Amino acid sequence: MRENEFRGKHIHAINVNKHLNGTWVYGYLSADNYINSSVYIGEIMVAPETVGRYTCKCDISGQEVFEGDIIESHIGGQVLANNLVIRYGVYQAYCPIDKCFMDSVGFYASGRNLPDMPIGRLEEYAKVIGNIIDNPELVNW
CATH class of the missing domain: 2.30.30 (SH3 type barrels.)
Structure with a gap:
């Protein structure tokens, strides 16, 4: 069981992550609009209104x-x-x-x-x- 996991939709902020735009990102919430993802290795910016907890x-x-x-x-x-x-x-x-x-x-x-x-x-x-x-x-x- 993964407690305190969140998901949110990635929003394009830097060119290196452009391919993720609109992708659901899963991990730990590190700020209102950042999810620390083990899949993408690091903090990914997400739209705050899309964030939801597991x-x-x-x-x-x-x-x-x-x-x-x-x-x-x-x-x-x-x-x-x-x-x-x-x-x-x-x-x-x-x-x-x-x-x-x-x-x-x-x-x-x-x-x-x-x-x-x-x-x-x-x-x-x-x-x-x-x-x-x-x-x-x-x-x-």
Whole structure:
């Protein structure tokens, strides 16, 4: 498991990296817009709005899931009508014991007309179908 891994889309800054323009880069975040990549050996400039952290989870097909990924939920063998976006931050989680919502911090799934919910065991119900940068049309809300 690679904790604290991020991804971001490379933006062209110097000619030596021109061939990477628009490529997803994976590694450790060394600044708001730089990812230290072991593949490209060094810091690669990325567009800050594309940066997303690794959830340390995989979907039902074994694909790694990152913040900003769009998933289909295959609960009970059926696909939900709404696609969900994986997010990270503060969200309102429902506490069934106290029967109230309370602040929680971490990865959660967000969807139209659905409460934000913790992501749980993605490998049991989720399939990554794209991400909000490359496939914004998949977010049907």
